[in-house]
Amino acid sequence: MKMNEGWTDVTFNGRDPVYLQVVRHFKEQLATGRLEAGQIIPSRRELGAMLKINPNTAQKAYKEMEEQQLIVTEGNSPSRITLDDNLLRSIRSELISEAVDAFVVSVRKIDVPVEELLDIVKQKYLERNEIERQVQEGGDHA
Template sequence: MEFNEREPIYLQIIDDFKQKFANGTYQPGQEIPSRRDLAAQLRVNPNTVQRAYREMEEMNLIKTLRGQGSFLTDDASVARTIREEMVNRLVSDFVRKMSALGRSAADILSDLKLYLDSKGSDPVDHD
């Protein structure tokens, strides 16, 4: 994981867990690394990971069972909610940036359709 300097590391750790949970890389109920193991793996202060885990527990993304470890929630509605939040944030950022370029809602829809049509079945630009 590569960290950027624009936001706190613990938030980036949370976002990484959310993304991997939402896209199916991490499965509901899956055990996750201990706080110490993840801190060593990411080369960050254990307190940073502790804060990320505490926040994820508060949002019901993970649960910690004494003596057994920490696990992703097995509540499918949490995954759906996280996925929806991530999609909404990305769409909002995209629309805001396109609007800053002077594009109307109709222009944005047209631009997006044109882009997707030109990419066929693989809309991801692999450049």
């Protein structure tokens, strides 16, 4: 089921607050298109069970997401992802810039001109796409 994919294989590190890691996971799911705008999300109990975390933590994560307006809860209906396009786009940007930041910080230690760097990035990125495409096709044939 599409709902359960991507929920049950999350690993958490011990150093970042778990609830924030949950929020981050939601954002990643959004950015990769596994979660769509307006989609219904599991209840906090279901989420706790799927992610194997404490129900309190799931609760905290939901609260944080509501505060960030990432999810919307109306009355007694299940919560859903926001329909706010601006917010969704800003999340995408947020994740991209976080990843790029981390990359830049680590690559700056090596003295490389930016153009060469960009070429390598593009090449690696396309290589990755190719590998993943082959894996998927291999999976389809099996």
